[in-house]
Amino acid sequence: MTTSIDTATPGVATEPTPQPTLDTLDEAHLASQSRDTGEPSWMADRRQQALSTWSGQSWPDRKQDEFWRNTPFARLVDVGRPLITGADHDGDHTVELAVGVVDHLDAPAATVTIVDGDLLDVRVDQSWADQGLVVVGLRDAAAGPWAGIVSEHLGSLTTTGHGSGADEDRTISANDAAWDAGVFVYVPAELEVKAPIGIQAHVTRPGVHQPRILVKAEHHATARVVLEHVGGDLGDVERTSRVKAPAVVNEVVEVIARDSAQVDVVSVNEHGDDVAYLALQKAAVHRDATVRHLSVTLGGATVRIRPEADLVGPGASAVYSGIYFTDEGQHFDVQPYMRHLAGHTTSNVLYKGALQGDSRTVFRGNVFIHKDAKGSDTQEDNRNLILTKGARADSTPFLEIECADITAGHGSATGQIDARNLFYLQARGIERADALRLIVLGFFNEVLDRIDMPVVAARAQAAIEGEIAMTDLDRVTVSEVAPNTPD
Amino acid sequence: MAELEIRDLTIRVDGSDILNGVTLDLEKGKTLALMGPNGSGKSTLAYAIAGHPAYEITGGQILFNGEDIADWTPDERNRAGVFLAMQYPVEVPGVSLTNFLRTAVNARLDEDKPVREFMGDLRTAMSDLQIDESFLQRSVNEGFSGGEKKRFEILQMALLKPQIAVLDETDSGLDVDALRVVSEGIDSLRGPDLGVLVITHYTRILRYVTPDEVHVMLDGRIVASGGPELADELEDHGYEHYVVSA
Numbered sequence: 123m124t125t126s127i128d129t130a131t132p133g134v135a136t137e138p139t140p141q142p143t144l145d146t147l148d149e150a151h152l153a154s155q156s157r158d159t160g161e162p163s164w165m166a167d168r169r170q171q172a173l174s175t176w177s178g179q180s181w182p183d184r185k186q187d188e189f190w191r192n193t194p195f196a197r198l199v200d201v202g203r204p205l206i207t208g209a210d211h212d213g214d215h216t217v218e219l220a221v222g223v224v225d226h227l228d229a230p231a232a233t234v235t236i237v238d239g240d241l242l243d244v245r246v247d248q249s250w251a252d253q254g255l256v257v258v259g260l261r262d263a264a265a266g267p268w269a270g271i272v273s274e275h276l277g278s279l280t281t282t283g284h285g286s287g288a289d290e291d292r293t294i295s296a297n298d299a300a301w302d303a304g305v306f307v308y309v310p311a312e313l314e315v316k317a318p319i320g321i322q323a324h325v326t327r328p329g330v331h332q333p334r335i336l337v338k339a340e341h342h343a344t345a346r347v348v349l350e351h352v353g354g355d356l357g358d359v360e361r362t363s364r365v366k367a368p369a370v371v372n373e374v375v376e377v378i379a380r381d382s383a384q385v386d387v388v389s390v391n392e393h394g395d396d397v398a399y400l401a402l403q404k405a406a407v408h409r410d411a412t413v414r415h416l417s418v419t420l421g422g423a424t425v426r427i428r429p430e431a432d433l434v435g436p437g438a439s440a441v442y443s444g445i446y447f448t449d450e451g452q453h454f455d456v457q458p459y460m461r462h463l464a465g466h467t468t469s470n471v472l473y474k475g476a477l478q479g480d481s482r483t484v485f486r487g488n489v490f491i492h493k494d495a496k497g498s499d500t501q502e503d504n505r506n507l508i509l510t511k512g513a514r515a516d517s518t519p520f521l522e523i524e525c526a527d528i529t530a531g532h533g534s535a536t537g538q539i540d541a542r543n544l545f546y547l548q549a550r551g552i553e554r555a556d557a558l559r560l561i562v563l564g565f566f567n568e569v570l571d572r573i574d575m576p577v578v579a580a581r582a583q584a585a586i587e588g589e590i591a592m593t594d595l596d597r598v599t600v601s602e603v604a605p606n607t608p609d
Numbered sequence: 610m611a612e613l614e615i616r617d618l619t620i621r622v623d624g625s626d627i628l629n630g631v632t633l634d635l636e637k638g639k640t641l642a643l644m645g646p647n648g649s650g651k652s653t654l655a656y657a658i659a660g661h662p663a664y665e666i667t668g669g670q671i672l673f674n675g676e677d678i679a680d681w682t683p684d685e686r687n688r689a690g691v692f693l694a695m696q697y698p699v700e701v702p703g704v705s706l707t708n709f710l711r712t713a714v715n716a717r718l719d720e721d722k723p724v725r726e727f728m729g730d731l732r733t734a735m736s737d738l739q740i741d742e743s744f745l746q747r748s749v750n751e752g753f754s755g756g757e758k759k760r761f762e763i764l765q766m767a768l769l770k771p772q773i774a775v776l777d778e779t780d781s782g783l784d785v786d787a788l789r790v791v792s793e794g795i796d797s798l799r800g801p802d803l804g805v806l807v808i809t810h811y812t813r814i815l816r817y818v819t820p821d822e823v824h825v826m827l828d829g830r831i832v833a834s835g836g837p838e839l840a841d842e843l844e845d846h847g848y849e850h851y852v853v854s855a
Contacts (some may be wrong), residue, residue, distance in 0.1 A: 541662070542699045546749075547709070549659050549695075550765060551687035551716040560712065564703030564748065603663040605622045605656070 141204035144330045144370065145181075147173055147300055155300075164273055165264050172298030175281050179292040187291060192484040192516050193455040198424040199398050200366040205300060206239040206329035217326040220352040223390050223581040224320035227348060231317035232257035232307075237324045239302035239331050247317070255315050260304025260334060272306060276336055279376045279404045279432065286432055286461055293400050297374040301334035307347060308337075311380075314344035318575065325353040325397055328368035335375040339383035339411075346386040348578065349375065349403075354422065355394030365451075367398040367423040377405035379413050381435065386414045388578050389429070392585065393422035395451070401427045407467075409435030416573050417444035418582045419454055420589065426455040433460065433467035433495075440469045443569050445582065447589045448513065450479030459488040460502075462495035462528075471502040474569050476562060476586075477513035478593050485517045487532070493524040500529070506536040507565055510597045541603040555595045562590055610675060611636035612804055613658070613691070613773045618669035620650075620657045620829075627653040629829040630669065633806075637772055640805040642815055642840060645826035646848045651808045652696060654826075655777040659693035660686050673773070688717050692771035694762035696778040701749040706761075707731070709749045710768060717769045734767040738794045755782035756791075763794045774798075775806045780814035792817030812844045827851050 142151050152173060156166035181201060182190040224233060231250040234257060235243040241259045256268065264272045280287040281295045303323070309315050323333050339345045351371065359368040371393070379385045385405065393399055399422045405413040415429045431440035446454045460469035475483050485504045506515035519532040539561055547557035566586055570579045611634035620628040627650045635641055645651050657664045658671060660683040670677050678686055701709070711727055722730075735742065738760045750758050759779055766774050776795065780788055795818050799805060807818055815823075815837070823839040824831050825848070832851050833839065 540699075543701045545661055545683060546695070546699045546701060547704075547713075548683035549661075549687055549693055550709070550713040551684050551769065552712055553684050553716065554682065556712065556716070557684070560704050560709065561701065564701060567703035567705075567748075603661070605653075605661070605663045 141207060143202050143204050144296055144372070145201040147176060147296065149173060152299060159261055160265060161261055162264055162269060168277060169299050172277070172281060172295050176292055176295035176299050179295060182291050182293065189291075189457065189486065192486070193424075193426055193453065197363075198365055198453060199370060199400070200362055200368065201370075202362060203328060203330050203368065203370055206302060206327065206331050219324050219326075222322060222350045222352045222392060223578055224322040224348055224350045226577050226581070227318045227320045228577060229317055230320045231255055231315050232319045234305050234321040235324070236303040236305070236322065236333055238327050238329075241303045241305070250315060250317065254310040254313055256306065256308035257319060258306050260306045260336060263306035268306065268308060271308060271338060272336065275338055275376060275378050277376075278378070279406060280374060280402070285406070287404070293372055294374060294402055297332045297334060297372050301332045301374065304334040304336070306336050307345065309339045309343040309345045311340035312342045316344055316346065318346045318348050320348045320350070322350045322352065323371070325351075325369045325371060325393065326356075328356055328359045328396070329370075331369065331371045333371070333373045335373075337376070337385065337387075338378040339380060339385050341381040341383060343380070344384045346388075346575070348388045348390065348575070350390040350392070351399065352392050353394065354397035356396040359396060365423070367396050369397045371397055371399045371401075373399070373401040373403075375401070375403040377403075377413060379405055379407050379411040381409040381411060383408070383411040385411070386573075387416070388573060388575060389415070389417045389427070390578065390581065391417070391419045391421055391425065391427070395423050397422045398424040399427070402430065403428065404430040404432070405440070406432045406434050407438035407440055410437040411435065412439045412441070414441040414572075415443070416569075416578075417456070418578070418585070419444065419446040419456065420585045423451065424453045426457070428457045428459060430459040431461065431469065433462050433469065434464055436464045436466050438464065438467045441572070442469070442471045443572050444473040445566050445569050445586075446473070446475040446483060447586060448475070448477045448479070448481035448483055449589060449592055450481060452481045454482070455484040455486075457486045457488065460490070460500060462489070462491040462498040462500065465495055466497040467495055468499040469501070471500075472569060472572070473503070474505045474507075474566055475515060476507040476509055476565065476589070477515055478509040478589075480512045482513070483515045485515070485534075487519045489519075489521045489530065489532075491521075491523045491525050491528055491530070495525050496527045498525070498528045500531070502532040504534045505565070507562065508536065508538055509562070509593055509599075511599060537601060539598065539600045541600045544600050545603070558595055558598055559587070559590050562586065612674055614670075614672040615654070615658075616670040616672065618654070618657065618671060619667045620653050621665045621667045622653060622663060626667070627829050628657070631826070631829070631831055633824065633831065635773060635804045635806055637804045638801045639822070640799060640807065640818060640820045642807045642809065642820035642823045643826055644809055644823060644840065644843055647810065649826045650829040651826050652777050653829075655693055655775045655808055658691060658775055659683055684716070687769070687771075688719070690772035692766055692769055692774045694766055694774065694776045694779050696781060698750050698758045698762055700751045700753075702751055704749045706747055706749055707745050710765065713765065714768050730768060734764050737767070737797065738764050739790050740764060756784065756787040759783060759787070759791055760794070763791055767794070767798055772802065773804045773806070775808065777808045778810065779807070780809055780811065788813065789817065812840045815840050825851060
């Protein structure tokens with residue numbers, strides 16, 4: 123996208139009272155914002171309800187909360203940043219928006235552009251709209267004919283709901299209370315929207331950005347959502363500490379896949395170095411429905427992403443995959459959670475990461491199998507490739523199983539490039555650097571092969587190539603070379 | 610002058626000396642068989658020629674076209690024209706066979722062969738070795754049977770057109786039909802521009818790929834050399850005779 127937009131000049135306060143931060147949410151502010159944006163009273167009430175949850179919580183503590191054990195929230199997330207305010211169109215500050223995968227989608231059914239907490243643009247292809255596809259701002263949806271659906275599902279998977287999200291941490295109640303740009307996607311029963319729905323969220327200014335997305339696919343509906351995060355190279359913005367990014371993106375995505383629906387969610391994160399990105403992307407998967415989720419995590423200083431599925435109906439299935447690639451100074455924490463709550467549900471989880479420089483990844487893969495989930499099947503795998511010394515990958519699969527009659531497998535491996543692979547390719551005339559490139563791309567191909575979206579796969583591949591190009595290939599360490607045969 | 614000259618070569622692996630002074634010449638147009646029991650050092654010689662980093666040259670020389678190649682990386686050796694068909698080819702996950710072969714061919718021939726031309730050559734070579742086209746969709750060696758891996762090694766040899774090819778136990782693990790296909794494939798590549806070193810434990814591959822010379826290795830040394838008839842003697846008497854006399 124080449125659109126230039128006007129935004130407020132950074133650092134110039136225009137509000138008479140200081141904008142609350144993530145740490146100082148308050149009732150009056152939320153109420154006035156609900157009023158100013160014309161939110162229905164039930165939505166304003168729900169924000170207040172979330173605020174009271176938030177008030178009773180403290181920020182995640184690695185010593186108290188095992189899900190935060192490997193990500194020091196207090197050190198990495200700047201809760202003192204103000205909530206982002208909508209772009210000030212009277213200002214003369216213009217920014218060029220980054221171009222991403224959403225800009226290259228082939229004949230999208232809809233595209234949405236979010237900039238700094240503002241819903242800048244929503245376009246829906248007319249023929250899809252005529253067939254009943256709805257892609258609209260969440261506030262508009264709540265005030266219009268979809269109010270009932272929004273009211274039923276918004277927050278149904280988080281703290282304000284009664285499901286598995288009821289004991290969520292404070293990052294989630296903060297979004298429940300003070301989300302800014304919201305998107306509502308609705309696919310009516312039996313409508314198969316195979317064309318992608320692209321949502322692109324841009325960060326061009328420091329502060330706290332809290333996108334909120336609700337997707338509902340009715341029975342036998344199909345939806346493919348590409349959610350992309352870009353921007354976040356903010357230049358000279360003062361930091362409160364070296365590792366605290368000045369922009370915080372705290373996102374919640376809820377996906378409701380009704381009976382036999384097919385929903386794909388592809389989440390591409392190419393944030394710049396000035397962003398800490400926290401995301402809960404959670405689906406409720408009903409009878410015989412399938413949700414496939416792919417996360418491509420390449421950017422951001424700190425990333426903690428939670429791709430989750432509640433398999434609530436018999437025969438529901440979740441296929442969750444992801445790739446991540448860290449370089450110097452990055453900290454990525456990936457925590458898929460599969461909850462098998464009904465019989466004959468299946469989950470297949472595969473995440474692969476590569477690390478270089480002084481960087482860190484955390485993978486915590488959780489699977490819960492309820493006592494009623496007889497005949498369920500889960501397979502969970504995580505593989506990490508350490509390219510250069512100094513990088514560290516933690517990988518822990520957690521299985522909590524209440525039911526005996528199930529099939530569960532998991533695997534986790536972290537290692538260096540296999541010297542045997544390198545020798546084999548080199549013995550075929552391929553130079554070390556090219557051989558390393560082939561091996562790393564090959565490592566990720568198993569995951570990328572799982573999505574049949576050529577644009578996304580090509581983008582991911584190009585991004586991986588970009589990461590490899592940054593790698594000092596001379597510094598890449600390989601596994602210890604062993605003789606190939608005893609003879 | 611032979612293209613490949615091994616001069617009094619000693620090799621250390623994991624701290625032990627495996628080759629204890631091996632001398633061998635291989636010139637283009639010739640086929641040599643190197644035979645010996647398990648553990649005699651045959652594969653060690655093969656990996657040392659190919660430049661495997663775990664095989665340390667502690668004495669002697671490997672000369673290729675008169676140049677000492679001790680400091681050459683494995684890829685430099687291959688690009689110069691030295692090819693090793695491995696006994697246990699490794700799987701390279703996620704790397705497509707087509708992409709791999711094209712990268713290798715371009716590297717060896719130092720040119721960017723047009724895709725059409727490359728695919729034409731590839732299909733011909735695959736058909737000669739009775740490799741199904743469905744393999745083009747697969748990753749390098751991934752999920753291949755033993756026989757398929759060996760065919761794939763010879764396929765690479767056909768495409769990379771080496772001057773010197775070392776075939777390390779290419780016949781092992783092959784059933785009779787596969788042995789015939791692979792051996793005929795090797796035989797068809799032989800000619801005045803290719804020298805072949807066939808490393809084997811058994812004589813059966815030599816019925817298809819008749820050697821000009823046969824050398825017997827034992828305890829890291831060549832203990833006997835002769836013509837093709839030496840292979841038949843080994844078939845009849847085994848290696849015990851040499852164990853006693855060595």
